[in-house]
Amino acid sequence: MTVARNPLLPGCYPDPTICRVGEDYYLACSSFEYVPGLPVFHSRDLVSWEQIGHVVDRPGQLDLDGIASSGGLYAPTLRHHDGVFWVVCTLVDQQDETRGGNFLMTATDAAGPWSDPVWLDADGIDPSIFFDDDGRVWVHGTRPAREPAWHDQTEVWVRELDPATKALVGPEHVVWNGALTGVVWAEGPHLHKVDGTYYLVAAEGGTEFHHAVSVARADSVTGPYVGSKGNPILTHRHLGHGSDVIGVGHADLVQAVDGSWWAVLLGMRPYGGYHYNLGRETFLVPVVWEDGWPVLAPGVGRVPAEVDVPFALPARAGAAQGGASGVVRPGDLRWTALRRPPAQLATARGDGWDLPLRPATLSEPGTPAFLGVRQQHQDVDVRATVRADLAAGEDVGVAVRQSEDDHVRLFAAVTAAAGVRRERSSPSTAEPASRPRSGSWRCRVPPTGP
Template sequence: MTVVENPLLRGCYPDPSLCRAEDGYYLVASTFEYFPALPIFRSRDLAHWEQIGHAVDRPGQMDFDGIPSSGGIYAPTIRFHEGTFYLVCTLVNPRQGAPGGNFLITATDPAGPWSDPVWLDVEGFDPSLFFDDDGRVWLHGNRLVADPEWEQQSEIWLRELDLVTGRVSDEETILWTGALIGGIWSEAPHLFRKDGRYYLLTAEGGTAQEHSVMIAAADAVQGPYRGNPANPVLTHRHLGKGADVIGVGHADLVEAPDGSWWAVALGMRPYGGYHYNLGRETFLVPVTWEDGWPVFAPGQGRLPAAVEVPTTATHVPGGAHTPAVSAPSAQESAGGVAGQEAGVVGPDDLRWTALRAPIESFAEPLPATGTGEVAGWRLRVQPADLTQPTTPSFLGIRQQHMSFDAVATLELSGLAAGERAGVVLRQSEDHHITLSVHRTPEGDVLRAVRRLDGDETVISEHRLPERIQEQQEQQGHLVRLGISAREQDYALSIDGEHIAAVDGRVLDTVSTGGFLGLWVGVFATSDGAPTNSTITLERFEYRPA
């Protein structure tokens, strides 16, 4: 047996979906406005995971420009059928004239490339696919009820899909409008078949504290469906906001080759009060069956802190590039995500993301050194800044630990007067913290800024410390800017010298709204002025503390 600690994927990896293929398991999660989008993970045994790529990763595949924070890619479903991987999802809030809504992409290799999207002519979001034994393919999803019995009542619809043409049948069946009277947002539907019965798995209650997992069953795929008397079959809402994990829901099921069943679900880990800066994370849940119904986390009824997975594997072969990191612990030797040595985050690390467009649109890896090591990036300074729903010069990774130290070594000789570059703790366009070097005709200025609800406050501003100026004369325009966290106490620093403190509670989704955890990264901008400047990110380190 291998003991796997939860969460399975730390940081903002919400809305997990998984499937099993001949060579193992594959998992995907939502990414909203970040690019590349839809990270694909692989495991041979449910215990050891590696990221192998992204499903949306190239120019022209999808248009994200203008999509606001917490818009974009919502709630994917991944399925495998007869040698092909299928992924259905929703692109929310596209700019006017750009394609959006529900789409289907496919791949024979889940590491990519994935196809261009086939846009599906159906309303709503959270689509899913079900391949029935008779060869029919069923698309199902969620939307608000046109004439609801109560506010925010939604319904699960079902239509047949032609995979060859991408045409969705006009004939529609409403499968479900919620397990509970007054239950809101019955969403995230997934259909399964077991022992001749059909099962409809859904989430209900919204994505915050009241989130839950519901299930219904029927003798035919089109219903009628009867709810499990035990609903909700998984939730933490009765534990209160002080529980170690809250908001549990949005589950997906998979059967292992040995006949055991497993689920992934999202949840949030609050700390410093009812705040969850890491966002919605992915958890692994054991499942058994009793009297024709699944039992999630049998004997516990809640997400387990650790899961015993029946495997003798010691590690997933290959796959050194993976985003989800666990703190150094027993998990790194007995399960979890592969290739997760804390420290330097090189350009080939799949944790890196940009906003709304490929990283290559503004950055390139540094040439390898004599030892073959490639540690950093060269970034073009761009007029766009972090407050605009476009693609600024921003590179970031998810915050994946409550306490961490991140340090960016930046070479800024290429900055022109009026330009700035530095580090950022990002929630959205309207909510972020920056520590940056501003190039002025009189010399460089170090400035820490807090942006909340679109209003900016300078929390520290002064010339670079004399010690740093002397170092720059000897070593070039190198600065080491840092962001650290000890739970909700964040600190900004230069070369290890404290500059400003920030209360992290102002940045989580309880305070700001939306659906995202925090990202930590670097940026560069000319604040609207034309520019040909570049900067160099020579090294970026991220270490759990």
């Protein structure tokens, strides 16, 4: 028996979606304004995961230029049917609602290459796709309710997809408005068919402290759907801000080779106060079926620190759960940049990168001279060697980034030997330090806000 440790994918890997192909499992996550976009992982046992590629990984595939933090690529759904992998997703520009929308991409290998996007005639966010056993294909997603009964009420719609033309056809069906009266932001809907019954699994409550997982079922894919009396079937909001994991929600289900069921979902680990600087991470819980309904984390009712996976393979040399730490060299799939692929910004040289200066800064929604990897541990030491011939007004260094408004820079410049700057939406402050312009810098990453 092998134990999966939660989080399954530590660090900013939100909105997980999962599917099984034979004995192989594939998982993808949101990436927002970071490129390459939509990281894809592979596992043989739900415990050891290896990143194998990205869905969005080349120039011209999607345009994210100018998209601010918390925009970009939202909540993908990954499925496999008749030898083809399908991803449906949303590109969001919160400053320009006419830009982006819902799209799908396909590939014969989950590692890629993936097709260019096919745009769907559907509004809202968080699209999902369901292949029924009668050959019909259905796309579903969520949006603000057309006739809301309360503020921020949303609705889940379902519409048929022609797989040949990749176009939505036929009438639209609104099938869900939320499990509870007054509930907000039904997100991440996924349809599953189990023993002839259709199940709609959706997140509710907003992707923060009140996040939750709810479920409804129907005899027809277009409804009517009836919610479980146990809704929400998983949440941590009743545990308070002091819980070790908060914001649990956005679940996707998968049936394992041995017939058992599992759910991947997101949550956050707060530390240093009510801060979750690692972002939304991917967790794993077991699922059982009782009286025709899924029960997540049975007997526990919360995300456990460890999950027994009876069919898991013996630990393999070099296998990692969610990505190894240590030296991150060029070619490592964990490298990411803002709004453009790293290869467009830098050239690999030995164990490092040549990164030309760019006029954009971290404080604006452009593409600065920035390459990064996701922070995966609450207590982490970062070592980096930087060398540069700087002119007046130029600086170089290491940054901890959350957004345009919140980041910390450890930098060297011509006008000052070095400095530390914490930049926020409020006026920033600088704390000068005495460090060489080039060399090895060691910094401990502090909490930078929620």
